[in-house]
Amino acid sequence: MNSVPGKFITFEGPDGAGKDSVLDAIIPDLRAKMGDKLVVTREPGGDPIAEQIRDVILDPQNTRMDDRTEALLYAASRRQHLQDVIEPALARGAVVICDRFVDSSVAYQGAGRQIGEQEVFALNQFATNGRTPDLTVYLDVPAQVGLDRIKAHRKDTQYDRLDQEETAFHDRVRAAYLRLAQANPERIVTVDAMQPLAAVIADVQAVLTENIPR
Ligand SMILES: Nc1ncnc2c1ncn2[C@@H]1O[C@H](COP(=O)(O)OP(=O)(O)OP(=O)(O)O)[C@@H](O)[C@H]1O
Ligand SMILES: [Mg+2]
Structure with missing residues (x-):
């Protein structure tokens, strides 16, 4: 299934880990x-x-949404x-960088919402x-570090439904990410995002230089 000419790279992490900040810094180059x-x-x-589906998920009025839904x-x-x-870009040989993919569902829906990591992986x-x-x-x-970063930079009114969940949810998400990284060492490279942003960017740049074909 993975036999396409392109290269598929995803970024993952708990809320506020710095995915956007790092991508903003490395993409122009x-x-x-x-x-x-x-x-x-x-x-x-x-x-x-996809956007219409996403609007249903994130609509703050949909408080009754079932976890499996x-x-x-x-x-x-x-x-x-x-x-x-993604598939058309990979088929023409592009490098695709995607902010979040299946691992996010395993972590957020599987562990965060406690549906089960294996079940959500199978669905995906x-x-x-x-x-x-x-x-x-x-x-x-x-988890708490990421949440504190977001709170420091955002107004409360901007919180969507997911952001209102309790700290325990986010702790389960992070724990699941650590399990995924341990179970998939050939695919997942862990970067310490507790470092100052410049150091995180440098680490990610080194990983990409090693992995993006010239
Ligand atoms: N290494 C860092 N040290 C301190 N603050 C950081 C660091 N990385 C990012 N931040 C700050 O934390 C906040 C969240 O960062 P960012 O939006 O990049 O995270 P994210 O991983 O994209 O989050 P989300 O999952 O919510 O999309 C931003 O205000 C950003 O400036
Ligand atoms: Mg982001």
Whole structure:
């Protein structure tokens, strides 16, 4: 299933680990070097169908959403984005960098919502037809550190439904990420995101230099 000319790289981590900050810092350079050989995306990735599904998940009015409904909707949105954005780019030989993918569902829905990591992984195997990243950069921070960073930079009114969940939820998410990293050492590279941002960026740059074909 993974036999495409391109390279699929995902970024993962608890809320506030620094995924956006790191990507903002490293993408301009990569873009200058790679041009349209680089595709940077995030779910739902501007795909209108995936976006409509995502709107249902994140609507603060949907307080009655069942946990498995949520997991199915994430998987559906992911499927559409994969088919419309990621697979075509990989097929033409691009390097695709995606902010969050299946690992996020295993961590957030599987462990955070306690549906079960294996169950959510299996659901996502169906959704992705087994498409697995070639490389995953995992930015590791304790849940509370990430949440404090976000709170320091955001107004309360901007919180969506997921952000209102309790600290225990986020602790389970981080623990699941650590289990994923341990179980998949050939795919997942862990970067210590407790470091100052400049050091995190330097570590990620080193990982990408090693892994992106020239
Ligand atoms: N290494 C760091 N040290 C201190 N603050 C940081 C660091 N990395 C990011 N931040 C700050 O933490 C906040 C969250 O960072 P960012 O939005 O990049 O995280 P994220 O991983 O994309 O979060 P989310 O999962 O919510 O999208 C930002 O205000 C950012 O400036
Ligand atoms: Mg982000």
